[in-house]
Amino acid sequence: MKEEDDILRRCGTGNPFKVPEGYLDNLSERIMNSLPEKGTTARAVAKTEFRVWRNIRPWFYLAAVFVGLVFGINFMFHRSGDSSLKKNQQAKVNIEQLSDQDVETIVANTHLDDYSLYEYLSDAK
């Protein structure tokens, strides 16, 4: 290429730059001294991850307790609700199926006063 030959002829391939005295003599040594120990990065990443976990751990536990409480209360509430409904339905059926004689026997053997018994039997509150 003609232009390339012109550049080579005029400017050559010489190096116009200089370096401070002795710079190149200990260049390799300085580079080697600047290298981190192998595995530093991996350990640093692991440490960072541990630090993050350590910081969020109390919040994580608190959230877990809260979620547990919500589920527990919800479960118990629904369970007890279902259970008392079934019991009520069962009681109603049983009471309705009882004969007058049976009711009298129950009343006689119950330590409830009349008003409480009335409340119970009539479902009044």
Place this chain on the structure above:
Amino acid sequence: MNNSSFNEKEILVLLKQSGTQRNAFEMIVKEFSEQLYWQVRRMVNDHDDADDLLQNIFVKAWLNVDGFRGESRISTWLYRIAMNECITFINKKKNEQNISLSDPESEAARHLESDSYVDGDVMQVLLQKALMTLPEKQRMVFNLKYFKEMKYEEMSEALNTSVGALKASYHIAVKKIAAFIENHI
């Protein structure tokens, strides 16, 4: 380059063993640090910048040495890291200082003339000023071909660019530099 004491295959074997890895890397540093310094220096002009970049290049290479499987030559691998670092640095500097390294009358170009670590003759300095007018990658291609006489195939691996594109890039760079020199003498 002292090829008699630098056996790439042996070094690759040593590089894979944790007990000998650091020594093998030291051999690489001894072999390539100076030539890489000059390539980086031609890209950024300033000695302190080149020195900082060189340290970063070898730190990056060291931290990624386990991932180097020897598919390319060690020099190609290092040049790839070096050129990426240079482009990142130049772009960062341009953005931070809002300066144009490609303007022949810019502060950077004037700095080239007054820099106590620039000692070339007038034509060599003029060539450097002409190089500063090129886009970074074109400058890189020109430097590697013109000063280092690197083969296009190796350059292709280092710069991740096709041989055809590199040839075209070099051709354009030569035309621009020749025109610049013609206009400034």
